[in-house]
Amino acid sequence: MTYGWLVANSSLQTEKFMDYADWMKKEAERQGVMLELVWNSDIPVVFDCLGRRDFALPRHKSHPDFVHFADKDLHLGAHLESAGLRLFNRTRTVEACDSKALMHTRLAGHGIPAPRTVIGPKVYEGCEQANTAHINNIIDLLGLPLIVKEAYGSFGKQVYKAETRHELEAIIGRLGSREIIFQEMITESAGRDVRLNVVGSRVVASMKRTSVSDFRANVSAGGATETWEPSEEEKEIAVKAASAVNADFAGVDLLFGKDGPVLCEINSNPHIRSIYECTGVNVAVPMIEHILTEIK
Template identity: 50%
Template sequence: MTKLSGWIIYNGQLKSDKFLDYVTWFKQSAEKANIHLEVFTNDEILVSNDKTKPLLFSKTWCENFHPDFVHYADKDLHLARQLESMNIPLFNRSKSIEICDNKSLMHHHLVEKSIPTPMTIIAPMTFNGIEVKEVTYIERIIEAIGLPMIIKEAFGSFGQQVYWIDSKEQLEIMAKKLAGKDHLYQKPVHHSLGKDIRINVVGGKVVASMKRTSQTDFRANVTAGGSTTPYDPSLEEKTLAVQAAAAVGADFAGVDLLLEKEGPVVCEVNSNPHIRSIYECTGIDVAVPMIEHIDAILSGQKERKLS
């Protein structure tokens, strides 16, 4: 492997065991591959400028120190874009993180690339703070999707900000409650309630897969109480996962598939998937192929595809 020196950046307000575990795990895996990583939080490196010159303002920042790359394990797009403007390669890139962080935007990109997803209607936007008195459009949503349905806030992780809706009354209440927030309405995949497939894709290849199942919730996320078992995806499922990761321009991604009777559909693509649960399920350390992919790109052994 090439002798590299990089950074891993995570959110300064998310110093929970889950996030610290990821950072420590990835740093140790990198060190085993002879790659040195410095750890920073996003609030330790502030986006700044000197007239027209982009700068990073930090106690530890040195203009002479230019990392070979950054593993960007956060969603702070301002800092991500600033790093890229200074010609520092990011894994994943800011555009991919932006797409994956916003479920509505993600849906646009998947559909644009003809990636099958559950039937989805994106809520009409309004200005935050404006009281919404009429939501007559929900009649058309019910007509198109039917009841029950699922509402998802565009910004949310670990299965949170996702709501099961049984009635028109519930739908109207939630539509008014979420006014001013980007959100979408989705037809449930009844055959896959409480079940999904997580496929980790790195550099256009499937490296690990598990099935997640919940006996008590329509969401299968491990954080929401789901259990996991190793899973051997079909060629169709592997192909779809790779295509979904490519559609959002991700070097590495956790692609969640739902299993319709007619075939798999993409639930969502995660640009910063945690890797402990899939390791505990499958014994596969996803950090290893991630680091190998970064090394191959930076050493010129592999061409990085455009998003």
């Protein structure tokens, strides 16, 4: 029997994540795969006295045929890959999708339509941005209103809208040394977006998310869902974006631009409960199928 690890973060033992882990384990078993949950804290990232990596199996665990890397512990991901393990998704994919700034850097040159974006200048920990002149540049480049996003964030919780310069200054001051990006606001898409789940090189499920009370359409921010039949252009953008970050599977969010769909972001570890409840499509099925195809 094929044996794999589902590596997860031991600090995130939430009901939502445990539901995902149980779901993936059951689908893997249905396809003849034993998928075992392993916490990241159970796998030490060790270097010996000569600086060589020292890989030790967690207690009572066997060497896996693959790893479903449902975590963002990049040091651990690199450690597992150095031991010859195939990760789904790979460490560089998770790294690119974890940081919205790095994601746009990786996507540059791939011809993928996206909002005009400015990466905020670095601010050292414990310091404040002393040069406020760059705010003029941001407004000149993007206009108002505009969107401010923390580079690291999930479920739309670290996304803010600035209607005025005063609001923009207040957001920048509040975020301090956190890494941020600024984007033009796609006003046509306020409170609306589309989530497309990509596995391999195809879209396997999609839904539209809508909020009547928030400019963000995330389900966790109160958005409602409905089934969505994506256009060929939407599918092409989603697959192209996932391929640009070398994702085995991804949740790709698209906005409704005035001239067509534009990329919002790529999620390397998308949850699958909400899209199943909306569409009836069990995304875990093609995910396990893809893993089996790749390792064989």
